[in-house]
Amino acid sequence: MFSRTCYFIKEAIANIFNHGIMSFVTTFTIICCLIIMGSCCLLALNVQQIITELEAENQMVAFIDEAMSDEEARGLEQQLLAVENVAQVRFVTREEAMVNFLDRYEDNSLFEDVDSSVFRNRYLIYLDDIALMEQTQNDLAGIYGVAKINALLKVANGFVTLRNILGIVALAIFVVLFLISIILMNSTMKAATFNRRTEISIMRMVGARNSFIRWPFVLEGMLIGLFAALCAFLLQWGGYNLLAENISGALSFITVIPFENMLIPVLIAFGVIGIIEGVFGSLGAVKRYLRV
Amino acid sequence: MITMKNVRKSYDNGADALRGINLEVEDGEFVFIVGPSGSGKSTLTKILTGEIGCTDGEVMVNGFDLDRMRPSKLYKLRRTLGIIFQDFRLIENKTVYQNIEFAMRVLGVKPKKIKPRIKYVLELVGLQDKINCMPNELSGGEQQRVAIARALANNPRLIIADEPTGNIDPELSRELMALLVEINKKGTTILVVTHEEELVNEFTNRVVVINHGEVVRDGTGGYYGNV
Ligand SMILES: Nc1ncnc2c1ncn2[C@@H]1O[C@H](COP(=O)(O)OP(=O)(O)OP(=O)(O)O)[C@@H](O)[C@H]1O
Numbered sequence A: 001m002f003s004r005t006c007y008f009i010k011e012a013i014a015n016i017f018n019h020g021i022m023s024f025v026t027t028f029t030i031i032c033c034l035i036i037m038g039s040c041c042l043l044a045l046n047v048q049q050i051i052t053e054l055e056a057e058n059q060m061v062a063f064i065d066e067a068m069s070d071e072e073a074r075g076l077e078q079q080l081l082a083v084e085n086v087a088q089v090r091f092v093t094r095e096e097a098m099v100n101f102l103d104r105y106e107d108n109s110l111f112e113d114v115d116s117s118v119f120r121n122r123y124l125i126y127l128d129d130i131a132l133m134e135q136t137q138n139d140l141a142g143i144y145g146v147a148k149i150n151a152l153l154k155v156a157n158g159f160v161t162l163r164n165i166l167g168i169v170a171l172a173i174f175v176v177l178f179l180i181s182i183i184l185m186n187s188t189m190k191a192a193t194f195n196r197r198t199e200i201s202i203m204r205m206v207g208a209r210n211s212f213i214r215w216p217f218v219l220e221g222m223l224i225g226l227f228a229a230l231c232a233f234l235l236q237w238g239g240y241n242l243l244a245e246n247i248s249g250a251l252s253f254i255t256v257i258p259f260e261n262m263l264i265p266v267l268i269a270f271g272v273i274g275i276i277e278g279v280f281g282s283l284g285a286v287k288r289y290l291r292v
Numbered sequence B: 001m002i003t004m005k006n007v008r009k010s011y012d013n014g015a016d017a018l019r020g021i022n023l024e025v026e027d028g029e030f031v032f033i034v035g036p037s038g039s040g041k042s043t044l045t046k047i048l049t050g051e052i053g054c055t056d057g058e059v060m061v062n063g064f065d066l067d068r069m070r071p072s073k074l075y076k077l078r079r080t081l082g083i084i085f086q087d088f089r090l091i092e093n094k095t096v097y098q099n100i101e102f103a104m105r106v107l108g109v110k111p112k113k114i115k116p117r118i119k120y121v122l123e124l125v126g127l128q129d130k131i132n133c134m135p136n137e138l139s140g141g142e143q144q145r146v147a148i149a150r151a152l153a154n155n156p157r158l159i160i161a162d163e164p165t166g167n168i169d170p171e172l173s174r175e176l177m178a179l180l181v182e183i184n185k186k187g188t189t190i191l192v193v194t195h196e197e198e199l200v201n202e203f204t205n206r207v208v209v210i211n212h213g214e215v216v217r218d219g220t221g222g223y224y225g226n227v
């Protein structure tokens, strides 16, 4: 069993070098596919990240009943925090609210004799998931002492829709790219095995069962896929960081996710996809010759 | 053991290569198949090894009914055969050693037994010096002898040889044929296709003559029989 496995591995490695040009072409194909798919995913992740950051700005304002004293109003904090989906709350006093209000107008003289007592105490409320904004708004409204809640539901829904569409589009592009790369791999491997059909027919004539012939091909595809994945990974890493530097230099308000935060997932994804492409590519290609 | 009943073969281009072949070969026999070029000898061997199917008729080889075998199961038949092809069919990017090794690995022969056996069969065909050569470094006759060595490697029950001495000088041809006769004496059934009259006449074995895809004579007494 062990000797047989060694034999298959030896065969696979010998095949890679015996058919050097084809191995190179397949490796190159997989690298290209992986980098295109990888770039697509990384772009989607970054856009998602930007949206999430923008979402976080989208807070609600809960006005507190003016009948409540400042003390009582402050006391509501724990109750508000206890509501599901509330991430954070910040108490804003009447005085603060008035200052903020006046700050918004150049010409304060109009409001010179405005008194802070016309302003309500309020809380700024930040959410975990803005998709549930309406539900949370209702929950908060039920708390005794909360008079009114301002929420930009339309904006929130806009974000949610944007996020969903983006997810679907990214997934669709990914699936299409994956299929294209499998087809590409298959035709590359077909060309590669065309030269090997005599070899395969001889193997069959000396009594090799199909699985015996297939194994070295599978291993070959695996090795090529793995190697290509590694190359693609390094190229993607370098390319991403180069691009990230330029972007954060030019558009400083965008924070790019550091590649180093995603090393392992990207490496695993590349490895798995590379191996799948390599193996299925070679399997699809030998299949035709295994019938004689 | 071989049984062919009314075997016909028409190629896609309409060539009727075989027109109703009847042939019985018992275990342990040594049979020459002779006939002019284009008479259907190679076609007959290809049908026996399952490389091509017949158009009509029944074929049994070593207990396998070839009509009923699925292509993916043909390996079972081939493991009982040693096939020597007219065009050698060596794997071109494997050395002589690796070519024979492959045929033995396929049958799951223990690695320890592979090397001595390869040396032994190469000695039988006089090629022990070429063990690490690539096929394209060998002459036609040498490649043919590698093909013979490969067919012998697994001690098959039945050897089917298509022109095994086609590219070999007469002296060596006789030696190799004598080698096959030796192997036959140890119990292996042997079917040799050839058009070399003189060679056939040197042996007293059964001769089956084929012409235009039909068996026209079957008996002993050399190429033309004891007429
Ligand atoms: N693949 C093929 N396609 C079409 N016709 C074929 C094919 N192979 C052989 N034939 C035809 O079948 C007939 C028998 O061919 P075959 O190769 O069996 O002859 P042979 O007796 O082996 O000849 P030789 O002694 O020259 O090897 C010939 O007329 C040949 O043209």
Ligand SMILES: [Mg+2]
Pocket: B041, B042, B043, B086, B162
């Ligand atoms: Mg022939």
